[in-house]
Amino acid sequence: MTTVYDFSARRIEGNEQSLADFRDQVLLVVNTASQCGQTPQYTGLQKLYKAYRRQGFSVLGFPCDQFGHQEPGDENEIANFCSTIYHVTFPMFAKIDVNGSKALPLYNWLKREAGGLLGGRIKWNFTKFLIGRDGNVIARYAPTQSPEKLTDKIEAALAIPAPSREAND
Template sequence: MTTVYDFSAQRIEGNEQSLADFRDQVLLVVNTASQCSQTPQYSGLQKLYKTYRKQGFSVLGFPCDQFGHQEPGDENEIANFCSTIYHVTFPMFAKIDVNGSKTLPLYNWLKREAGGLLGGRIKWNFTKFLIGRDGQVIARYAPANTPEKLAGKIEAALAVPAPSRRDSGD
């Protein structure tokens, strides 16, 4: 069975990161943009991260320029914007495609797991996927679902213990 932990992605700083590094955490995977009417959601995402990270929660931000050219900057510009304007400290990744032939494999999997109203396509910036500690998609949320509205869902996911693992070193 495929889980979020089977994927990797390039961090905004340039290094490749395995999502297995987030094993047993609850994750909120979000495609972001810095020049969008939804951009102020960065504040809410940062607040969720700050509130729940010690309980095993992380936001993973994936900048995307596929909707109205609302993320025109390069990785350095995006990182600077996120840190100086919204004080983002959650993990940010390099700019990606979430639709089309160059879609990041992680996003192909997310869309298969939780198709949404457009038959699998991402509709706009700040679409969110909540991932459980087992690495499986719990739910998909439209951009209109602000981070503040997801706090209860995150708390419920955090209440589920991480799956136990057998020692495979027999």
């Protein structure tokens, strides 16, 4: 069975990172944009990350320019914007496609696991996927769903212990 840990993605700094590095954490995977009406959600995402990271929670941000050309910058511009304007410290990844033939394989898997209203397509920037400690999708949330409204769901997912592993795993 495939889980989020079977994928990797290029970090905004340029290095490839296996998502297995986040094993046993609760994750909120979000496609982001710097010039979107939803961009202020960076504030809420950072607050969630800061509040729950020590309990095994992380936000993973994936900039995307497929919706209204709302992420026109390169990785350096995006990283600078996120750190200086929204003080983002959660992991950010390189700009990706979430729909179409060039979609990041992680996003193809996320869409299969939690299809949404558009039959498996991402509707807009700031679509959110909550991933449990076991690496499986718990839920998908619309772009308009504010990060603060996910607090109860994140706390519930954090309460579920990580799966036990065989000694030789």
